[in-house]
Amino acid sequence: MLEIWTSQYYLGVFIFLFGLAVGSFLNVCIYRIPLPDVSIHSPRRSFCPECNETIKVHDNIPVLSYLLLWGKCRHCKARISVLYPLVELATGALFLFMFHHFGLTLEFLLALAFIAVLLPISVIDARYYIIPNVIIATGLILGVVIVCVISYQRADIWYLLIRFMGAVAGGMALWLIAVIGGAILRKKAMGGGDIKLMALIGLFLGAWPQLVMVIGFSALSGAIVGSALIISGRKNRESPIPYGPFLASAAVVVLLWGERLWGMYLRFVGWH
Ligand SMILES: [Zn+2]
Incomplete structure (x- = not known):
């Protein structure tokens, strides 16, 4: 019984983290699709919309980077919209909820x-x-x-x-x-x-x-x-x-x- 519970628990954690990662990709879609001159794959790396500086991998971790950077670009200190971590959290939470509801x-x-x-x-x-x-x-x-x-x-x-x-x-x-x-x-x-x-x-x-x-x-x-x-x-x-x-x-x-x-x-x- 306990084993089932723990495996479900780890699976839940994994699904939540997977949701955060998908949410991070959805942010790219939300930001880029309405813009005429960028596409989903080019430029390949995420960039700050204020100073155009490429965002480093360790500054691009879902939710965590936003908190560690106090919601500001490391380079130009421009505010990053709170919408980005919110979309990531919402995706993670909804994925987890769907797992709870539908199972695997x-x-x-x-x-x-x-x-x-x-x-x-x-x-x-x-x-x-x-x-x-x-x-x-x-x-x-x-x-x-x-x-x-x-x-x-x-x-x-x-x-x-x-x-x-x-x-x-x-x-x-x-x-x-x-x-x-x-x-x-x-x-x-x-x-x-x-x-x-x-x-x-x-x-x-x-x-x-x-x-x-x-x-x-x-x-x-x-x-x-x-x-x-x-x-x-x-x-x-x-x-x-x-x-x-x-x-x-x-x-x-x-x-x-x-x-x-x-x-x-x-x-x-x-x-x-
Ligand atoms: Zn910047």
């Missing part, structure tokens, strides 16, 4: 891929109001591969079909909402990026009832946070509010607790 399964692998695309999408959308195609495409490829493997392992073709349907239905549902919402509000209610993101979410979660829950939760949380921002004077009615982070967080909630919440809902309305 293929569904766990699917959840890790999901987190690794949703996190940079959320941060980039919140900062620049765009959802880069390259991240959507990476997510679609990862999702299709892992979903195919799970479907094969379970010898369950429905698992695959329902997720392909989810991708199509998700994209179409948000496209419809964008068209109808645009006609009613007489302004652009939703971007093409949100439509592609919803297709991606459908691929990872499946169609019914997951998609309905994601749309419901994201609309609700978006409305609450949006009103709070307007009331507190941080945004006005005309300023855009990125929808990506709300879709992404709703998707994670549904991935983890969707079935249970849907069961509770059915019991509540008295259908079961």
